[in-house]
Amino acid sequence: QVQLQESGPGLVKPSQTLSLTCTMSGASISSGSYYYNWIRQPAGKGLEWIGRVYSDGNTNYNPSLKSRVSISVDTSKNQFSLKVASVTAADTAFYYCATEEFDWFDPWGEGIKVTVSS
Amino acid sequence: QSVLTQPPSASGTPGQRVTISCSGSTSNIGSVTVNWYKHLPGTAPKLLIFNYNQRPAGVPDRISGSKSGTSASLAISGLQSEDEADYYCAAWDDSLDVWLFGGGTKLTVL
Numbered sequence: 001q002v003q004l005q006e007s008g009p010g011l012v013k014p015s016q017t018l019s020l021t022c023t024m025s026g027a028s029i030s031s032g033s034y035y036y037n038w039i040r041q042p043a044g045k046g047l048e049w050i051g052r053v054y055s056d057g058n059t060n061y062n063p064s065l066k067s068r069v070s071i072s073v074d075t076s077k078n079q080f081s082l083k084v085a086s087v088t089a090a091d092t093a094f095y096y097c098a099t100e101e102f103d104w105f106d107p108w109g110e111g112i113k114v115t116v117s118s
Numbered sequence: 119q120s121v122l123t124q125p126p127s128a129s130g131t132p133g134q135r136v137t138i139s140c141s142g143s144t145s146n147i148g149s150v151t152v153n154w155y156k157h158l159p160g161t162a163p164k165l166l167i168f169n170y171n172q173r174p175a176g177v178p179d180r181i182s183g184s185k186s187g188t189s190a191s192l193a194i195s196g197l198q199s200e201d202e203a204d205y206y207c208a209a210w211d212d213s214l215d216v217w218l219f220g221g222g223t224k225l226t227v228l
Contacts, residue, residue: 041159094160
């Protein structure tokens, strides 16, 4: 079955760019009609949808983050990526990737904790 | 940005039935599908209910979902200690073009 795994630095300095990768196994990222999503959870808060990229490269972003976020797909590596620019402490969170074949998220990755601190 | 409203907490004793509500609007719950996720912080959220009331394989039938107008509900009967977790509703919003999550409900099994 499809499995997802997030990777990237666990510590990012303020004003820098946060970069995370989600590696998919069990299926080809270039086959089928999937959306590839990023979702985060700040400590003590609920889940927040960041955005998604379709298998053809089209994207949707949360308007609250749109000016700082970029999501892309790398079919050669079977990965999709997230970049968040100009990070602050408010971007400290657990970050999850998830696939969306129909109108729900399944599966999700285990998540990766990212702390923004100098 | 929790446009979907959930109660912050719910509780019950083993064997009881609990329900968790999720209130939205005509541009989200009222017009599109609603999904429910079970989450233990620091672990992968798990799809519990999709399309209002459909269960993925492996989810027991004591867990059910429903929708009425612009609100949805998750019901868990025969409450067990393993049900203690955070539960989130989610829906796409046609006006905002975003996925929305409810604020989450922490379920405690007393």
